[in-house]
Amino acid sequence: MSALLELQRELALESDIDKVLGRITAAATSLLDAERATLYVVDEARHELWSRVVTQSEFKELRLPLDGRSLAAEVSRSGRPLRIADPYGDPRFDPSVDARTGFRTRSLLVLPIDSRARERLGVLQIVNVRESVDQREGMFEESHETLGMALAASAGIALEYVRLTAELAQERLHQVRIAEETRHRLARDLHDGVAQTLANTALGIEIAQKRAQQDLPGALAELGTVRERVLEAQRGLRDILFALRPVVLEEEGLPAAVRALAQRIDGTAGSHVVPRNVDATRRLSPEAEAGAFHVIREAVTNAIKTGRAGVVSIDVRDDAGGLTALVEDDGVGFDVAATLSSYASRGSLGMLQMRESARLIGAQLTIDSSPGHGTRVRLRVPS
Ligand SMILES: Nc1ncnc2c1ncn2[C@@H]1O[C@H](COP(=O)(O)OP(=O)(O)O)[C@@H](O)[C@H]1O
Ligand SMILES: [Mg+2]
Incomplete structure (x- = not known):
């Protein structure tokens, strides 16, 4: 002993x-x-x-x-x-x-x-x-x-x-990779969007200044165009901010954020984004709400990205002991298993990050789709 x-x-x-x-x-x-x-x-x-x-x-x-x-x-x-x-x-x-x-x-x-x-x-x-x-x-x-x-x-x-x-240690490395990927995407969006537009804006203002000497109406017209560009840049920036951290999510919760998302994205690529039964009243932890929102946003973005979904419907409902979100589209559908297994050779990580977000908040994610039969993404979050 x-x-x-x-x-x-x-x-x-x-x-x-x-x-x-x-x-x-x-x-x-x-x-x-x-x-x-x-x-x-x-x-x-x-x-x-x-x-x-x-x-x-x-x-x-x-x-x-x-x-x-x-x-x-x-x-x-x-x-x-x-x-x-x-x-x-x-x-x-x-x-x-x-x-x-x-x-x-x-x-x-x-x-x-x-x-x-x-x-x-x-x-x-x-x-x-x-x-x-x-x-x-x-x-x-x-x-x-x-x-x-x-x-x-x-x-x-x-x-x-x-x-x-x-x-x-593995998990930590994984998190670092995901953070890195997110930063990359953000940098790319800022570079291609807002940074580009601001550069064009400066150029437009310079042209207007020169023109103002002899051609005032022409200069004013140029300024009108410049104003459009600035507004466009502002919208782009707002989209990025919304994607990064939707204020409405923290202040009013997931259903409000999902409705805001639908409004923002509705009409893109000719699709109709409808909050169908977005009536959950239960608040989750901020992390769980952020994770769930991330999954829903990626699912909606994917649904409209293919350009062939007529209607994308979103449900966010209370259920026994948690919350269920469903993003459903009637688009072209895809082979889920084949897509998931080909990630090593793909540039984008959208669906992997969806799974990752779900896993981190202890939620269950099921993606159900096949070519020609639309797509249903279901997320079950325990509270
Ligand atoms: N709702 C959907 N309808 C049709 N195809 C989809 C849908 N969601 C995902 N896909 C397919 O799965 C692929 C991988 O999606 P994702 O990982 O989000 O990467 P990305 O959106 O950057 O292409 C998409 O390129 C698309 O072919
Ligand atoms: Mg995607």
Whole structure:
């Protein structure tokens, strides 16, 4: 017990995963009085178990197919501990490793290493319990198994921690990419829109100034054109601001923002954008509302972009425990799976970002479409 507590204390202070797993494996041999131990980790990609830690072995690394013959693979499949007194008499045992090394396996304790969600992360295999007076000869006892399971549980926590850390790093990178993409798009819109128009405006004013010397009516007409351009730039800027952060969303909530969006976008590319049942009254967190709005806006933009949707209808309704938004069009439709799987070779990330926004707010997104049958984008946001 005190050895186990000592180990727990050490593990709490150690951040190097290989040292942690090394100590657990070493403890498995010393506490159980065994000759050697191996800690296997599941390698999902290669469908193998690989020996992340080996004590006193002739091998640096062992790789066992998950669906092959070996007691470790057997335990990784079944999730049930095995205590084997006579491995050579067991058909699940693979004697080829012994054959290559000259080592003789006499008894085995093979234990699953699981995550808290009961996924199999690895296997702890402890070999050849040393014989002593008060033990039956060469047999792992139930008490060994109990102790071994405690060690396997520690290994599970360590492995899960490592996985979570890796996932977190991945997630952070992902967020940085998305932010970068958003900035790019914003820069492009500003460059092609407002910046362009302002440059033309300056030029127009210069022309008007020159003309004013001899041709006042001509100069006034020029100024009229310039004014149109400035107004156009202002509209462009407002669209960008609305896309970035619709004030109405914060102040009045999702339905009001969706109605404003419909009004703003209605008539673009000849389509008719209709807020149909936009009557939700429940307010969500600002993040959830922003995420939901982002999804709805992208869905509406996509629907009108193809230029062939006659009517795009939007619903935003309360439902039990949350809110459901639906964007429906009667346009050309598309092959959702094919589009999603071809993103690596595409320039735009619209639908990926839609999925991402939904995921971040814990919402469910379903996109239902096929060529010739219009498109329905449904978002279910829990409150
Ligand atoms: N409502 C829709 N109707 C028809 N096609 C759509 C619709 N929504 C998406 N698509 C198709 O999916 C493609 C990918 O959409 P998206 O990821 O938003 O990128 P983008 O809008 O920049 O092309 C679109 O180019 C279009 O071909
Ligand atoms: Mg798009």
